[in-house]
Amino acid sequence: MFQLGKTIVSEDVIHKDFVCNLSACKGACCIDGDAGAPLEKEETKILEEIYPKVKPFLRQEGIDVIESQGTWVTSDFGELETPLINNADCAYVIFDENKTALCAIEEAYNQGVIDWKKPVSCHLYPIRVRDYAEFSAVNYHKWEICDDACSLGKELQVPVYKFVKQALIRKFGEDWYAELEKVAETNLKK
Template structure:
């Protein structure tokens, strides 16, 4: 672990490799698990704002889930998340013609209909950020459904921090990322 500004960062994001392998996993992270994608407070407002634009991209099950539960939910622990369809798929999941899970929000972004790519927790994955009073912890989240992504990352020699560069800059800023690169260079020596 090392400190960058107000973050404590796990060395795993420098030392471990990762590149999403959608052809192997079919987007399992969006349809497996027991919870929706973690959301920041500001993102709940964004989801409400963009829902009318994203709605045409959604599956009917996703629309029904969102219209029943809302564009986001608050768990018993007070955590903010995307709603699920019948406790499984994220309500914002759509599928391509190969049955690979994709994000309707990201699809609307890719088509130029909105200017927000997707929740930061999704964009950062497999990096997870846990906020505390004085700092944020930046960690690698190991999940067996991503074993193919780890294998591809190792094959291509892409460390996690490079795979999620755009998302890390979006979350922490360009200067933070430059400092992360300096730490990575030092650790590789």
């Protein structure tokens, strides 16, 4: 672990390799697990505002869940997250012709309907950020469904922090990312 400003960063972020391999995993991270995508407080307001524009991109099952539970929910642990369809798929998941899970929010963004890409936790994955009173912990999340992404990242020699560069800049800013690059370069020379 090392400190960057008010963040504590796992060294796995610079040492592990990762490139999403949707052709292999079919977007399993959006349909597996026992919780929705983690949300920041301000993102709940964004989801409420953009829902009418995202709705045409959604599957009926997603619309039904969102309209009964809301555009976001609070977990039993008090955490904000996206709602789930039958405790599995994120309510915002759609599928392409190859049955690969995609994000309806991101699809609306890609088509220029909205100007918000998706929740930052999704954009950051496989990095998970946990906020504490004095700092934020930035960790690499290892999940076996992403083994193909790890293999592809290793083959292409793309460390996690480079794969999620835009998301890290979105979350922490350009200056923070520049400092991370310096730490990575120094660390990888050792």
